[in-house]
Amino acid sequence: MATKEEIITMARTAIEEYDDEMAEEAAAEALAAGIDPIEVIEEGFTVAMNAAGEKFEAGELFLPHLIAASEAMTAGINVLTPAIEAAGEKTESIGTVALGTIEGDIHSIGKDIVATMLKIAGFKINDLGRDVAIASYIEAAKDADVVASSALMTTTMVLQIQIEEQLKEAGLRDSVKTMVGGAPVTQDWADKIGADIYAENANDAVVKLKALFA
CATH class of the missing domain: 1.10.1240.10 (Methionine synthase domain)
Known part of the structure; x- marks a missing residue:
């Protein structure tokens, strides 16, 4: 073997x-x-x-x-x-997470892994898919506790700023938490744009979201 x-x-x-x-x-x-x-x-x-x-x-x-x-x-x-x-253990839903890969980015693997791990951990998942328009994140935020976006490229990563800004414009920013991740994304980037959580990988996403809802 x-x-x-x-x-x-x-x-x-x-x-x-x-x-x-x-x-x-x-x-x-x-x-x-x-x-x-x-x-x-x-x-x-x-x-x-x-x-x-x-x-x-x-x-x-x-x-x-x-x-x-x-x-x-x-x-x-x-x-x-x-x-x-x-x-995984089937448990009552801890919270609802709307997640997707940012507009212009066709990469979905990382997002899919996070979705699977969060489901196992007890979260309800609204999977928005890949190449997700900013407006779709904002609409999904109305029925979510967390809005999460993944980006594989620096050229698409910058659009994560738009999620933060448009959530504020829609009057929704105070009612949801935001999480960002993806290969080029860092804690510094999350801090810079005002995201609540930076997830380095799927396990990190689970740990930080469970701590958020503890």
Whole structure:
């Protein structure tokens, strides 16, 4: 049986080579070996996907490459998701989170992982999808406790400012919390735009939101 390091390396390679079958194999081997699925996602798939995002921004990869990498990651995560959900406990809803990938950004994997983890943790999720218009976040805020936006690129990250500003204009900012995340996003950026929470990854999102509602 492959070691944990070998399986995580296979997961990264699957994304780098846009290989759906390899991603599924890495996920299946991880489950067979008793490796934490979240660890495989964050140390394997996500690391390689973030690298692909950086190469895309640098002009070293093009949109079809990014989509192919996302599809490979989705294939792997689909194998892991049942195990992740089975490990969760069904509880009463802690709160409602509306989340999506920001307008102009087709990346949805990170957002999908956060959504899955938050569901397991007991949150009700309104998944807005990817390439989400700012107006859609504002509309969703009317029925949510938290509005969360993910951005893969610095060019789309700047639109997270618009969520903050338009929530204020709509008179909704004081009634919801905002959370931002994504590869180029940092705590400094969250502080700069006035977001309530910066989530480095899915586990971080769960910990910080649970603390918020404690």
